[in-house]
Amino acid sequence: MTGPQRSGGxxxxxxxxxRFSAALTTIVFVIxxxxxxxxxxxxxxxxxxxxxxxxxxxxYGLLYRYLIAPRLAPPAEREDGAPVRFxxxxxxxxxxxxxxxxLSGLTVLGIVGALFAxxxxxxxxxxxxxxxxxxxxxxxxxxxx
Amino acid sequence: xxxxxxxxxAAATVAGLVYRARYGRLRAxxxxxxxxxxxxxxDTVTLLQFSSATCAPCRRVRAVCADLAGGLDGVRHVELDAxxxxxxxxxxxxxRLPTLLVVDRSGRVATRTVGVPDQAxxxxxxxxxxxx
Numbered sequence: 001m002t003g004p005q006r007s008g009g010x011x012x013x014x015x016x017x018x019r020f021s022a023a024l025t026t027i028v029f030v031i032x033x034x035x036x037x038x039x040x041x042x043x044x045x046x047x048x049x050x051x052x053x054x055x056x057x058x059x060y061g062l063l064y065r066y067l068i069a070p071r072l073a074p075p076a077e078r079e080d081g082a083p084v085r086f087x088x089x090x091x092x093x094x095x096x097x098x099x100x101x102x103l104s105g106l107t108v109l110g111i112v113g114a115l116f117a118x119x120x121x122x123x124x125x126x127x128x129x130x131x132x133x134x135x136x137x138x139x140x141x142x143x144x145x
Numbered sequence: 146x147x148x149x150x151x152x153x154x155a156a157a158t159v160a161g162l163v164y165r166a167r168y169g170r171l172r173a174x175x176x177x178x179x180x181x182x183x184x185x186x187x188d189t190v191t192l193l194q195f196s197s198a199t200c201a202p203c204r205r206v207r208a209v210c211a212d213l214a215g216g217l218d219g220v221r222h223v224e225l226d227a228x229x230x231x232x233x234x235x236x237x238x239x240x241r242l243p244t245l246l247v248v249d250r251s252g253r254v255a256t257r258t259v260g261v262p263d264q265a266x267x268x269x270x271x272x273x274x275x276x277x
Contacts, residue, residue, distance in 0.1 A: 015201075033149070036146075080200075080201055083201045084201070111149075115149075118153065119153060122157050123164075126158070127164060127165055129164050129165075130201065133200065133201060134241055134242075137227055137234070137240060137241060137242050140197075140228060140231065141231060141235065
C-alpha cells in the first residue's frame with residue numbers, strides 16, 4: 001500500500017515522501033540562487049502552496065508516489081501529515097519573500113529568502129530535521145507573549 | 146554566489162550534525178514544576194511529555210513512555226499539549242517539541258530530553274530516579 005491513507009479523518013504520510021520532496025526543493029533553491037530567477041522561485045511557491053494543502057499532490061509528491069515508492073518497501077511507519085503541511089506553509093512564506101525580492105529588484109531580499117528556504121530544505125533532506133515544524137512552538141510562544 | 150551557497154550548505158551541515166548528536170539525549174536538569182500543573186500523585190515518578198498537533202515525533206515519544214509506564218510500578222506518563230499550557234512552557238524554558246521531562250516523586254525535574262529518547266536509556270534513568 002503506497003497510496004494515500006487517512007485514519008480517523010486525518011492525513012498520514014510515508015515519511016520518505018517529504019524527505020524526497022525536500023531534496024528536490026534544495027536543488028530548486030540552489031538553481032534560484034545561482035540564476036537569480038524570481039520566476040523559478042514563483043513556481044516553487046506554487047508547489048509549497050499545494051503542499052500546504054496536501055503534500056502528496058505536489059509534483060514532487062506525485063513523482064515520489066508513482067515513480068519512487070513502488071520501487072521501495074512499504075514504510076515501517078507513517079507520520080502525521082499536519083507538521084509537514086505546516087512546514088510547507090512556512091516554506092511558502094520564504095518562497096514568496098524570494099519572489100518579491102527578485103522580481104522587484106530588491107535582490108538582497110530575494111537572496112536572503114532563498115538562503116533560508118535552502119537551509120530548511122537541505123536540513124530536512126539530509127538530516128530529517130524539519131525546521132518548519134520546530135518553528136511551530138517558537139511562533140506560538142511569541143504570538144502569546 | 147556559488148561560494149555563498151557552498152558556505153551556507155557547509156554551515157547547515159555542521160548545524161545538522163550537532164542537532165543529530167543532541168537529539169533524543171537524556172540530559173540532567175533542575176527546577177520545580179509550576180504548582181498545579183499536574184494532578185498530585187504520591188510516590189509517583191512522572192514522564193511529562195509536551196506535545197503539539199504539528200509534531201511528527203511526538204507519537205513515537207508517546208509509545209516509548211506508555212510502554213515504560215505500563216511496565217514499571219510507580220511510574221506514570223502524562224502528555225500535555227504545549228499550546229494549552231503556554232505559561233508552563235515558558236516557565237520551564239521549553240522551546241522545542243517534543244520535550245520530555247522525568248519528574249521525581251517530590252515534583253522536581255530530573256532529566257530533560259528533546260526528541261525521541263532511547264528506550265533503554267530512559268528506562269535506566271527512570272529506574273535511577275525511582276530509587277532515590
